[in-house]
Amino acid sequence: MKKTATRKYNNSIGWYLMNNGKRYISPWIFTTENCNLRCPYCYVKRTNKIMSGDTWSRINDKFIGMIERGEVDNVIYRLAGGEPLLVFNHWKGYIADFLYKSGENGFVSIISNMVLLEEEMIDFFDGNRFGFGISLDGFEYSKPLPNGLSSASIVKNNIDRLISKRGSSHNIDISTVINKDAFDDLDKLAEWIADRNLGWGIYLDHFFCGEMPLKIIIEKMIQVVDILASKGFDIYNNFKFNNIKLSSSYEGCTAGEKLLAISVDGGIHPCQTAIYNKPICSIYDDSNIIDEFKKQKQYKLGYNLELPKKCEECSISKMCGGGCKLNNKEINKNYTCDIMKIVLCYVGKKYLEVNKNA
Amino acid sequence: MPSCDGSNCSACACNCTSQSKESLEREIDELRKTLSNLEKELKECKHICEIVTDVTNNKKSK
Numbered sequence: 307m308k309k310t311a312t313r314k315y316n317n318s319i320g321w322y323l324m325n326n327g328k329r330y331i332s333p334w335i336f337t338t339e340n341c342n343l344r345c346p347y348c349y350v351k352r353t354n355k356i357m358s359g360d361t362w363s364r365i366n367d368k369f370i371g372m373i374e375r376g377e378v379d380n381v382i383y384r385l386a387g388g389e390p391l392l393v394f395n396h397w398k399g400y401i402a403d404f405l406y407k408s409g410e411n412g413f414v415s416i417i418s419n420m421v422l423l424e425e426e427m428i429d430f431f432d433g434n435r436f437g438f439g440i441s442l443d444g445f446e447y448s449k450p451l452p453n454g455l456s457s458a459s460i461v462k463n464n465i466d467r468l469i470s471k472r473g474s475s476h477n478i479d480i481s482t483v484i485n486k487d488a489f490d491d492l493d494k495l496a497e498w499i500a501d502r503n504l505g506w507g508i509y510l511d512h513f514f515c516g517e518m519p520l521k522i523i524i525e526k527m528i529q530v531v532d533i534l535a536s537k538g539f540d541i542y543n544n545f546k547f548n549n550i551k552l553s554s555s556y557e558g559c560t561a562g563e564k565l566l567a568i569s570v571d572g573g574i575h576p577c578q579t580a581i582y583n584k585p586i587c588s589i590y591d592d593s594n595i596i597d598e599f600k601k602q603k604q605y606k607l608g609y610n611l612e613l614p615k616k617c618e619e620c621s622i623s624k625m626c627g628g629g630c631k632l633n634n635k636e637i638n639k640n641y642t643c644d645i646m647k648i649v650l651c652y653v654g655k656k657y658l659e660v661n662k663n664a
Numbered sequence: 665m666p667s668c669d670g671s672n673c674s675a676c677a678c679n680c681t682s683q684s685k686e687s688l689e690r691e692i693d694e695l696r697k698t699l700s701n702l703e704k705e706l707k708e709c710k711h712i713c714e715i716v717t718d719v720t721n722n723k724k725s726k
Contacts, residue, residue, distance in 0.1 A: 524719050554691050621701035644712055647702060654699045658692075 330380035331372065331596070332560075334417070334567040334578045335365065337397055338388040343419050343449045343457060345441075347483060347511045349579050355570045356393050362400040364589040365568060370407045377596060381408060384439075386417040386578065394427055405435060415439055419449060421457050423464040428471045437477040440465060444488030445495040458488075462498065469502060479505035486518055489526065496530040500537035507546040510642060520645055527649045535656050542657050547649045548642070550626050552657060558627035562599055562608020574598070576605050577632050607631040616643075622650060 339353040369381045383404065385397065405412050415437040431438075440461065442448050448458035469475045480499055482492070492508075499506050508527070527547065534541050542552045549558055559565075562576030566586075569575065573585030574595060587598040600609045611631065617623040620643070629642060706712050 521715055521718055524715065525722060528719065528723060552695060554694070621698060621705045625698065644709075644715070647706060648712065648716060651699060651702050651706060654695055654702075658696065658699070661692075 328379040329377075330382060330564060331369070331378045332382040332384055332565050333365065333369065334384045334386050334565060336387055336568060336570045336578075336581065337385050337390040338393045339570055340392055341387060341389045341419075342392060342421055342452070343389070344452055344454075345449045345483075346487075347485060349581075350388060351582070352388070356396060357570045357572075359396075359400075361568075361570070361572045361589060362397060364572060366400060366404050366407070368589055368595070370404065370412075372595075373408055373411050377594075380411050380413065382413045382415060384415045384417050389419055389422070390416060391418050391420070391422040391427065394422075394424075394430075398430055402430075413437065419457060420461045420464045420468075421451070423467060428468060431468075432472065437479070438468070439479050439481055441483070442480050442495065443482050443485060445491040445498060447488045447491075449488075465502070465504075475502050475504050478502075479507065482506065482508045483511050484508060484518065484523060485511055489518065489522075492526050493529050493533055496533040497537065500534050500539040503539070503544075505544045506534075508548070510548050510645070523645060524648055528652055531649075531653050531656050535660050541653055542661075545653065547653065548646055549629060550622070550646060550650055552625075552650075552654055558625070559630060560608075561631065562602070562605055562610070566595065566599065576602070576608055579632055580605070605632065620647075622647060625650070 335357070336350075337357050339350055339355045341348070341350070341352055369383075372378045373381060381404075383401070385401070387393075390397070401414055405414065413435050416431070417439040418441070420438075420440045442458065442461050442465075444456075444458060446458055447456040448461060449456075451457050465478065468478065482495065496506075508530070510523075531541060531545075534545060539545065545551065546556065550556075557564075565577070567575045567578040567581055568589060569581050569585070572589035573581075574587045574589060575581050575583065575585050576599065584604065586602045586604065587593050587595065591598075602608075602610060606612045611628070613623070613628045617626075617628050620626070626646060629646070706716065
């Protein structure tokens with residue numbers, strides 16, 4: 307009989323897919339460009355645009371068709387924006403239709419700031435086919451409301467409501483963007499997250515709206531990792547720093563291959579941060595999305611990936627996969643690689659120290 | 665929205681499962697090797713060593 311470890315994989319879709327030879331595709335869907343927060347580093351141009359019903363129908367037809375034709379085994383919608391919960395009533399019917407027609411092969415992730423969370427929404431999200439990527443940058447101060455005040459207490463309260471109603475913190479992942487306004491009490495946020503056993507990803511601000519000294523970030527990350535480890539948090543599986551995780555089940559950035567982005571008007575792009583560039587194709591085309599992505603030469607990512615030369619000599623390039631392929635060139639003055647290596651080294655050593663008998 | 669991430673984070677989907685002990689042991693062995701190489705690489709970079717020394721000293725003094 308196969309021996310199994312007792313540890314559970316929170317993010318196990320990757321492990322599951324790798325070990326079962328499953329092929330999946332995950333469209334990041336811009337449900338709206340409108341948002342109820344005013345984050346200084348956001349790359350989305352806030353407008354009142356909402357995805358039309360016609361575009362939603364095309365998306366469902368396209369991706370359910372890919373499952374039916376056997377082009378992929380699983381489809382994972384990522385409902386993003388803007389803030390997707392602002393337009394919940396607009397898309398809930400299409401999502402119910404997608405989940406029904408995709409059988410057990412469709413999943414939905416809500417990429418939200420979680421400021422708006424009504425009971426009807428929590429009821430709709432019941433079941434294990436929903437996941438959540440929730441933005442929370444700090445314990446006391448997080449992403450500002452339009453009046454400039456912090457959204458942190460509202461968001462934390464809503465996360466607790468979500469956990470309470472679902473009876474579990476499973477599939478709830480916190481995304482924290484490092485920025486100077488919400489950095490000092492990241493240690494308190496670490497305690498809060500560890501107490502709830504949530505997944506946690508901490509990211510450098512790719513667009514550098516509030517650059518911070520390297521040493522300060524590293525010191526805080528060490529403090530955070532120490533707290534997580536002391537509380538028995540699974541830093542191997544449930545913690546990632548700038549898109550790197552210790553676990554080999556984690557694939558890193560898959561933009562342009564498994565991940566694509568669909569703008570509110572149906573343009574298809576290789577990454578959500580490229581949404582204002584010329585699309586590779588459109589949801590209104592009859593073309594095969596995978597073929598279009600294999601053919602594209604506009605971006606050096608996905609099927610057309612070329613890793614930077616210096617990655618060849620790097621000891622963590624297999625884990626990192628080259629980081630953010632689109633935005634690296636703008637920010638990488640050897641800053642991103644240094645901090646990733648130092649933090650990852652600390653996280654790995656801490657994991658081995660805590661799990662001496664592993 | 666956060667600018668990340670294009671990856672299979674737990675926001676994507678579920679399927680809680682367990683991993684075989686052998687597979688986990690292999691992964692951890694691989695991690696040990698990677699960390700050993702990474703430490704060597706970091707020690708060869710003067711500016712990184714300076715940062716690590718500073719950070720370590722600050723941690724000790726707190």
